[in-house]
Amino acid sequence: MADAEKGFEPKIIAFCCNWCSYAGADLAGSMRLKYPPNVLPIRVMCSGRISPHFILKAFQKGADGVLVTGCHYGDCHYIKGNYITKRRVTVMKDLLKFVGIDPRRLKSEWIAGSEGDKFARVATEFTEEIRALGPSPLRG
Amino acid sequence: MDKLKNHVKELLESGEIAGFLGLIDDGGHPVPYLFTKEHLDRLDAMVVPDFRYPMTDILLRIVRKYPEETIGVMVRGCDDRALVELAKNQRIFPELVRPVGIACTKEMAEACRCSQPYPREIHYGEKVEGVNDRSDLAAVESKPLDERLDYWMGQFSKCIKCYGCRNICSMCFCDQCTLEDETLIMTGQSPPEIPIFHLIRAFHMAGRCIDCGLCEEACPAHIPLRSLYRKVREDMADYFGYVTGMDESEKDPLEFLGSEGYEVPSKIDET
Structure with a gap:
């Protein structure tokens, strides 16, 4: 058990919106900022495009954590996508908790295109948080 | 019960509704049935049993087939809530549906742990208070x-x-x-x-x-x-x-942004 945990590398799916957070992730790369390779970004056009079903599918397929990122409030390219995302993620967290999946495995963050450093920081912190939580109970 | 049957009969006879979706006794089994003006005598066998059918589900099928007719439907509290949601989601035109309300008995309300065992308008039964049990x-x-x-x-x-x-x-x-x-x-x-x-x-x-x-x-x-x-x-x-x-008139906060504007309720804004 202890050995298994030592060798545990979390798998984290990060959904990034095209206009802000993916640009933020890109900037983190351009700035040569280091963040853990455990975070696998998936680009979507808007955080509002992230259907709750995508989050569930990520967990079903063995993701240890899911990071949902989008533009800051008021910055959404489609005006209101991130407001809906926030609402959905909140209800989703409660549902996950209700069925016994730690809601800390799902996180939403707002990252602007100019915040490469924030993307790297969030990715690092979240990876550490998930590492501390251990493997997802759904990981087969 | 007679009052209910007469109410339905009046609706059918006056032509206010083209059909009434209710339940009929078929050899001892209550089954869904579309009552029409042509067969008013069938109303004698109309029943209100103490179990439920997904009435609005059946209604949707009828509405798809006869989109321009006004249909009456027997609704309990739950069916009535369904009608509200179906109207919100543009599955029915509320003006083309005439609900005939049935209030559930106390026993039914308790068996269902129903928080609102009565429809908006009651034509049959006595209103009993809901059960709030979590x-x-x-x-x-x-x-x-x-x-x-x-x-x-x-x-x-x-x-x-x-x-x-x-x-x-x-x-x-x-x-x-x-x-x-x-x-x-x-x-x-x-x-x-x-x-x-x-x-x-x-x-x-x-x-x-x-x-x-x-x-x-x-x-x-x-x-x-x-x-x-x-x-x-x-x-x-x-x-x-x-x-x-x-x-x-209320909109689903997960699908629409509601009448309040864009804000995320302060209760959930902790990230």
């Missing part, structure tokens, strides 16, 4: 996380993927169903992938579920599905003050 949710919430997951995975593993919960649901009216979408979920095999199969449906019920409990009644594996949906329903009320089936 003991099923509290029982799950009293468990630590790992036990909860064991409990739910145990329940979900009983699933035989009959789609009974979806097929009986008054709120499952989509033309395309996520549960049959092969990009999201493994299709064409039984048992289903768990927990995603049940959680997709559970999340979909947020802002949708009218808490009629037919899903649980229909489930041959006795999975306590209703608790899941009651949980998301409770969340919607807690976070957004949104209760389904109450007001046709």
Whole structure:
């Protein structure tokens, strides 16, 4: 058990919106900022495009954590996508908790295109948080 | 009962409605039946049994076939909430549906743990107060996380993927169903992938579920599905003050931004 945990590398799916957070992730790369390779970004056009079903599918397929990122409030390219995302993620967290999946495995963050450093920081912190939580109970 | 029959008869005779969807006694079994002006004598066999049919589900089929006719329908509290949601989701024109309300008895309300066992307008029965019982949710919430997951995975593993919960649901009216979408979920095999199969449906019920409990009644594996949906329903009320089936003008906060504007309620803004 202890050995298994030592060798545990979390798998984290990060959904990034095209206009802000993916640009933020890109900037983190351009700035040569280091963040853990455990975070696998998936680009979507808007955080509002992230259907709750995508989050569930990520967990079903063995993701240890899911990071949902989008533009800051008021910055959404489609005006209101991130407001809906926030609402959905909140209800989703409660549902996950209700069925016994730690809601800390799902996180939403707002990252602007100019915040490469924030993307790297969030990715690092979240990876550490998930590492501390251990493997997802759904990981087969 | 005579009063109810006369009311329906009047509606049919005056031509206010083209048909009335109710229940009829067929050899001792109450079954759904569309009463029409041509066969008014059939009204004698009309019954109001102490169990339920997904009346609005049947109504949708009739409405699809006769989109321009006004149809009367026998509704209990739950069916009436379904009508409100169907109107919100543009599945029916409320002006083309004439609900005839049945108030449930105390026994039925308690058996269903129904919070509102009466429709907006009552034509039959006495209004009784609803039951507010969240003991099923509290029982799950009293468990630590790992036990909860064991409990739910145990329940979900009983699933035989009959789609009974979806097929009986008054709120499952989509033309395309996520549960049959092969990009999201493994299709064409039984048992289903768990927990995603049940959680997709559970999340979909947020802002949708009218808490009629037919899903649980229909489930041959006795999975306590209703608790899941009651949980998301409770969340919607807690976070957004949104209760389904109450007001046709209110919008689902997960699909629309509501009348309040764009703000995320302060209660949930902790990230």
